Amino acid sequence: MKLLKDKIAQEGKVLSENVLKVDTFLNHQIDPELMQAIGEEFATRYKDEGITKIVTIESSGIAPSMFAGLTLGVPVVFARKRKSLTLTDNLYTSKVHSFTKNETNDISISQNFLSSDDVVLIIDDFLANGQAVLGLLDIVEQANAKTAGVGIVIEKGFQTGGGIIRERGIRVDSLANIKSLANGKVEFFEEASTR
């Protein structure tokens, strides 16, 4: 997606060979127009897949998911990273290890909001080692729902997550797929979208 790749080229900060900071438009400050374009792109790609629900994870997955959900006319459910007091019983839960923070969290979704009737589009901001998406896939499986695919804003294609998920036969659409962050420069794969 050219609009997104241009934005990354202009505003992304390469902090190391593994870390790209995009907090001017995605992870802290958010650009609503770009999120709308991203959400609509996901919606266009999945419009014939019979999606009934968008599943994402707090916090940075919520913004692009809102616009995908609006365009597809379906609700968005976001997984919580820890349990709150009003949300205890009736949960699907999975463990997600964060390599950046070096900690493992439970993520959870209420059983009220996912069922075997659902066809799910999973959306997240980043795909690196794939832990968050694997946790969401686990939750969708627990609900006996169907995953139509995974929509990712920025994939770090030089890390293992995308390969692991695609090897499981799951469709992954990344709107920007990064080949390398070496020498302080962002290099993209030619084809950002891979089925």
Add this chain to the structure above:
Amino acid sequence: MKLLKDKIAQEGKVLSENVLKVDTFLNHQIDPELMQAIGEEFATRYKDEGITKIVTIESSGIAPSMFAGLTLGVPVVFARKRKSLTLTDNLYTSKVHSFTKNETNDISISQNFLSSDDVVLIIDDFLANGQAVLGLLDIVEQANAKTAGVGIVIEKGFQTGGGIIRERGIRVDSLANIKSLANGKVEFFEEASTR
């Protein structure tokens, strides 16, 4: 806002005299069409105030903020919640006590995304005791930015937060203002919006 009050009446679950659960459309599953209507309502109310930035807090404030930001043509910045910050470089921080969770968290916004040139609309999902909004107001003050007002999706008007903030001369727009949750029933104040 009638659409919102109808939704609360239909789907809100009164768990106690103080707790209203609205996780079917706001706090866990999110209704994108309703969020769009809410965001556009905030934008309409603040269209002549010269807003340059929406400030909210993760996670449930993000969805309505996206649509307000899109309509007003301004970025959204969400404050992050953290247990406690060791690295506080380049951050505005404030402490927020959660009575529901009985814990105090630091909230923070990067100094890159708020300055004395900004006119801020603060948006949050709930206003109860006002701790989260007071923390955001503190951060806006640290940046020497101006707060044009506070947009709240659901105010629990029988709690103290709204009064505390309005007494400081700050405009608060609540789209649904709850008078009472007694006897398992949601009762609204006549006028949901108060300046």
